[in-house]
Every structure is written in C-alpha cells, then in structure tokens.
Amino acid sequence: MEIGTTVKNQPQTGYFSSIIEAGTAACRLYGLSKTNVVDIARLLGKSPASVYKIFPSKAAIWDAVAGNFFETDLCLTPSAGGELTSAASRLKETALGQHRLMLRALHGDSQMFDLIVLAAEGNWPSFRDHLKRLQAYVGELVATGIATEEFAPRNVDTAAACFCASIISLWDPRIIGALPVNHSELSAHELASFAVAALRPSSPGEESMAAE
Incomplete structure (x- = not known):
C-alpha cells in the first residue's frame, strides 16, 4: 500500500481530526481489511467525496490514523519524579x-x-x-x-x-x-x-x- 503524504486543505483542522477519529472507530468496528472510505464517511455523516477533499487516498487516512495511535496510545509518559x-x-x-x-x-x-x-x-x-x-x-x-x-x-x-x-x-x-x-x-x-x-x-x- 502506497502512502500519500499530502493532505489537502489542511487548515480544516477540525474535520481532519474528525476523519482520524472516524477512521480509528471504523478500524476497530470492521477491521482493517474490511474498512473503506465509505464506512468512514458514514460514521461522519458525510460523503466520501468530502473525505477525499482532505485526504488524497485511503492509504493516507490509514497513515494518519496510525500516526495518531502512535502519538496517543503508544506514547510513553515519563513517571512523576x-x-x-x-x-x-x-x-x-x-x-x-x-x-x-x-x-x-x-x-x-x-x-x-x-x-x-x-x-x-x-x-x-x-x-x-x-x-x-x-x-x-x-x-x-x-x-x-x-x-x-x-x-x-x-x-x-x-x-x-x-x-x-x-x-x-x-x-x-x-x-x-x-x-x-x-x-x-x-x-x-x-x-x-x-x-x-x-x-x-x-x-x-x-x-x-x-x-x-
């Protein structure tokens, strides 16, 4: 899977984050291989075309979802003191x-x-x-x-x-x-x-x- 690294219309930060959240939810609901952009758009209540206005491909969405997971769930917090x-x-x-x-x-x-x-x-x-x-x-x-x-x-x-x-x-x-x-x-x-x-x-x- 090739990763498209260019995200379109990046100033739409709120929608960008919403797509990542929906992509994460879809991955957990349906599994990686069974999830497509239509599923993600449906969770958002948007059209697939509106998602593609932000991300150029499903691969780019997955990379962003993975990046968010690395930065949150897999980010080690140093212990107090x-x-x-x-x-x-x-x-x-x-x-x-x-x-x-x-x-x-x-x-x-x-x-x-x-x-x-x-x-x-x-x-x-x-x-x-x-x-x-x-x-x-x-x-x-x-x-x-x-x-x-x-x-x-x-x-x-x-x-x-x-x-x-x-x-x-x-x-x-x-x-x-x-x-x-x-x-x-x-x-x-x-x-x-x-x-x-x-x-x-x-x-x-x-x-x-x-x-x-």
Missing part, C-alpha cells in the same frame, strides 16, 4: 515501558495493532516518525547520563541510535506480534539492562581487553 532517578534507570524504564504499551495494544486492541504492524511493514511516515521520537528521547537521556558521568562520553546521536537498534525487538510491532504466547518479560528486562550497561564507562581491564 523521574528527574530524581538516574538516567540509566529512566532509560531502562523507557525501553520496558514502551514494550508494555506495545503488548497492551497487541492483547487489548488487536485491530489497531494490525494497523501499526502494516505501518511498520510499509515503513510508513507514521512509523518512521514514531521511531524518531523514541530515539530523540533516548538521546536526551543519554546526554543526561553523560553529563552526570553515568555514561561514558561519546557521540549522543550515535549512542542513541545504537541503543534503539539493540532493543528494537521490544518496540517493533512486527516482532512483538510474532512472540510466543508464553513470552516472559524477564527477557525484556535482561535485554534492556544489557543495552544500558553498554553505555556505562568501561573499567581499565575492559578497555585493555577491547584494545587487544
């Missing part, structure tokens, strides 16, 4: 918290989860933006950890990209959807702990071993 905890703890909780949101969607909102799997498979703008937001937040935590000397000095953008790549199995809906039913979060804890540990300063012995 998080600034008082270490950057390492906040980074680990970010990895695990985002994973829990994905699992909640998988088990509690299957139609929308199918949509974000499709967004990931198609590398839609909504999925790319979601990963960029996560990496930007990870970068902030890495920079904080470097400033407090929890983490070794290094290029923040590179470190954030490497961290996100190392734990992507916790965040990618394609992988999460393929997890066995008896999947334990223990492995997620181990992976997140391992990724955080890689950012810490190396001991003199480790540095000499790495140089050999």
